[in-house]
Amino acid sequence: MILFTGMFNLIFNNLTEADKNLAIKGIIEHSTPRKDFFVMLTLAVSMAAFGILLNNIIILVGSMLIAPLLYPLISLSLGFVVADEKLIRRSFYTIVKSFLFAITASFVVGFLFSGSNIEGLNIFILGVGAPRSFTYAVVAAIAGFAAAFAVTKPYLNEILPGVAISVSLVPPLATAGVALSLFNWTLFENALLLFLINVIGIIFSAMIVFTLLNLSVKKTVTTKTIKKEEAVIKKEENISLK
Numbered sequence: 001m002i003l004f005t006g007m008f009n010l011i012f013n014n015l016t017e018a019d020k021n022l023a024i025k026g027i028i029e030h031s032t033p034r035k036d037f038f039v040m041l042t043l044a045v046s047m048a049a050f051g052i053l054l055n056n057i058i059i060l061v062g063s064m065l066i067a068p069l070l071y072p073l074i075s076l077s078l079g080f081v082v083a084d085e086k087l088i089r090r091s092f093y094t095i096v097k098s099f100l101f102a103i104t105a106s107f108v109v110g111f112l113f114s115g116s117n118i119e120g121l122n123i124f125i126l127g128v129g130a131p132r133s134f135t136y137a138v139v140a141a142i143a144g145f146a147a148a149f150a151v152t153k154p155y156l157n158e159i160l161p162g163v164a165i166s167v168s169l170v171p172p173l174a175t176a177g178v179a180l181s182l183f184n185w186t187l188f189e190n191a192l193l194l195f196l197i198n199v200i201g202i203i204f205s206a207m208i209v210f211t212l213l214n215l216s217v218k219k220t221v222t223t224k225t226i227k228k229e230e231a232v233i234k235k236e237e238n239i240s241l242k
Contacts (some may be wrong), residue, residue, distance in 0.1 A: 015213065017154065023152040024218055025225045026086070027078055031071035032170040032229045038101050040068050045102040046172035049109035060171060067170045069098055073199060074148055077206035082219045086226055095199075099173070107175020114182060134193065140201025143168070148206035152213060171197055 015023075031037075044067035051059030072094040127177035172195035179187035210216075 020115050020152070020215060021221050022219060024078065024221050027071060027075050027151055028222065028225045028229060030068065031075035031091060031094060032233065033072075035069055035099065037094070038097065040066060041098050042101050042105045044068075044094060044170055044173050045105045045177070046109050047194060048170045050113070050180055050233075052171070052174055052178055053110070057125075058216070062171050063174070064168070069095075069102075069173075070147055070202070070220055071096060071168045072168075073144075073202045074151060074206050077144075077203045078210055078215065078222065079149065081207055081210040081216050082224075083216070084219055084222045087222050088223075090226065097166060100171075102173040103177045103180065104178040106174040107181045109174075110178035110181030130207065137201050138196050140198040141205040142201075144202030144205035145209055148197035152209070152215075169195065169202075172182070172198065210212065 044063045047066070048063035049062055051057070051063055072091050076091035076095065079085075079091055091108060172191045176188050176191035176195065179185075179191055189215075
């Protein structure tokens with residue numbers, strides 16, 4: 001018991017309050033629904049769609065590295081933990097809008113470049129096999145735990161690109177759009193199911209991490225950061241209107 005307590009403290013109680021505040025600010029800032037966020041997401045999903053059509057894993061991995069979709073899911077988890085309704089609504093809005101942008105972008109790529117069939121494309125990447133095994137949920141939960149753990153630890157920032165690959169959010173969305181352009185409803189359903197499993201797993205395990213880190217008492221920090229980000233968005237909108 002003493003050993004377990006020591007390990008727990010070593011893992012989850014080694015952050016200062018300043019580190020926790022900085023982590024919260026980083027999560028919210030990276031998940032802010034700016035125009036640049038959706039531009040990067042659209043580019044990433046379009047790139048993933050081409051990676052799928054070309055059966056090129058390097059392109060697919062590259063698309064996962066530049067996609068910013070992980071942060072809104074983590075910020076949604078944070079919103080649940082701190083019971084911040086505004087952060088929850090804001091994160092959910094970003095996720096839904098990101099989903100629509102991603103499906104549209106991959107649909108356009110699939111419609112213009114896929115041809116009349118998908119023969120020869122990599123079965124694993126396309127997710128033709130229905131992801132109904134419990135193992136998929138376990139993998140998603142582990143990836144979400146790693147993602148939430150990494151974004152809260154200042155010295156783990158360098159591994160975030162690897163975490164972005166492990167959570168595998170972009171390939172299912174790109175697959176869904178390509179499948180929709182081909183009217184392949186089975187593939188479309190399987191891709192969306194895989195995406196949903198990943199989303200639930202990430203949110204659930206991230207909530208566990210944030211709870212163990214005792215971030216539930218940080219509502220004041222989240223509120224201030226959201227107000228600051230809203231001011232930045234408003235300023236950017238005013239500049240674009242001039």
